[in-house]
Amino acid sequence: MSRLEVRPLTADELAVCGALLAGRHRRHRVAQPLLPPRFEDPATATAELTAAFGTPDASGAVAFRAGVPVGFLLGAPKAAATWGPNVWVEAAGQATTDPEAMRDLYGVAAARWVDEGRTAHYVLVPAPDRELAHAWFRSGFGQQHAHAVRPIPPGPLSAGPSKAASTPPGPSAAASTRQGLSASDGAGRLVVRRADRADVPVLARLDAELPRQHGLSPTFSAGPAQTFEESLADWTEDIDDPGYATFVVERDGEVIGSAFGCSVERSGSHRGLARPENAGLLAFAAVFPHARGVGAGRALGAAVVDWAAGAGFDSVVTDWRVTNLLSSRAWPALGFTETFLRLHRLVGY
Numbered sequence: 001m002s003r004l005e006v007r008p009l010t011a012d013e014l015a016v017c018g019a020l021l022a023g024r025h026r027r028h029r030v031a032q033p034l035l036p037p038r039f040e041d042p043a044t045a046t047a048e049l050t051a052a053f054g055t056p057d058a059s060g061a062v063a064f065r066a067g068v069p070v071g072f073l074l075g076a077p078k079a080a081a082t083w084g085p086n087v088w089v090e091a092a093g094q095a096t097t098d099p100e101a102m103r104d105l106y107g108v109a110a111a112r113w114v115d116e117g118r119t120a121h122y123v124l125v126p127a128p129d130r131e132l133a134h135a136w137f138r139s140g141f142g143q144q145h146a147h148a149v150r151p152i153p154p155g156p157l158s159a160g161p162s163k164a165a166s167t168p169p170g171p172s173a174a175a176s177t178r179q180g181l182s183a184s185d186g187a188g189r190l191v192v193r194r195a196d197r198a199d200v201p202v203l204a205r206l207d208a209e210l211p212r213q214h215g216l217s218p219t220f221s222a223g224p225a226q227t228f229e230e231s232l233a234d235w236t237e238d239i240d241d242p243g244y245a246t247f248v249v250e251r252d253g254e255v256i257g258s259a260f261g262c263s264v265e266r267s268g269s270h271r272g273l274a275r276p277e278n279a280g281l282l283a284f285a286a287v288f289p290h291a292r293g294v295g296a297g298r299a300l301g302a303a304v305v306d307w308a309a310g311a312g313f314d315s316v317v318t319d320w321r322v323t324n325l326l327s328s329r330a331w332p333a334l335g336f337t338e339t340f341l342r343l344h345r346l347v348g349y
Contacts, residue, residue, distance in 0.1 A: 008062075
């Protein structure tokens with residue numbers, strides 16, 4: 001086999017790398033056909049890659065064998081301090097015809113990243129490409145997060161019909177919030193309904209539950225949480241926002257959890273090659289600790305999926321920390337399958 005030549009990525013190679021990206025996406029869509037088909041076109045893939053290359057401080061590497069391009073890698077930092085001194089390889093940031101070559105590409109690209117002080121590395125890998133993921137694992141990475149999608153089901157996931165669950169988001173939905181889905185959980189009666197302004201204080205309390213859960217073992221996330229006052233102010237302003245559909249679940253009359261859905265167009269995480277067309281987003285779900293284990297989270301997720309069906313979406317996407325034992329079991333059980341794996345490495349430890 002010819003020797004692999006790896007060098008820093010320049011604008012001159014973007015067209016050939018775009019063709020590699022289009023080929024990767026074409027293979028990806030065989031396993032995940034809900035992903036956007038337009039990036040199978042090399043020109044569209046090249047445009048996406050060119051935009052990523054134009055991100056401030058973007059850099060990477062490209063590999064050739066006998067003059068033929070076999071792979072590329074491109075990363076750029078995010079400004080948010082939450083991610084540490086970081087660099088991200090997003091959904092359009094890599095492709096290769098030889099997974100082992102990705103280790104060489106990372107070796108060249110990461111030298112510059114670490115020289116620049118960027119020691120927290122994040123990579124989105126197509127979930128079906130196990131050989132590529134294994135190459136990243138052997139480069140010191142582990143899985144941190146999962147992105148996933150599910151088609152709209154042929155019938156409701158919830159335990160019975162509900163006008164409230166299928167009403168598209170909008171101010172008129174408030175009138176139907178007290179109509180909901182009900183089911184027995186063996187420890188009390190669960191009712192899922194649309195949230196209204198009277199729920200704002202409990203919604204603000206539930207905002208803190210997801211980051212609190214992520215701070216516990218085995219996730220140990222250091223992500224900051226809003227204060228109760230900040231969440232209360234946000235919900236007071238946003239509860240009637242027509243772009244969101246917010247649900248609460250009650251057990252014997254007590255609100256024990258909440259979730260909301262919206263268009264995936266509002267997502268900052270599901271973008272480009274990772275954003276299905278005409279998709280809804282299960283954006284948030286949380287249940288108070290004392291009420292977990294009775295099916296409340298699953299009922300909330302089902303309500304968001306049913307809302308998305310009624311709102312005319314073709315699919316629903318979501319994402320979760322894989323070390324969160326609750327969400328990493330609940331969402332696959334609702335039919336979500338992984339599209340991308342977010343891998344992470346912290347250099348120097």
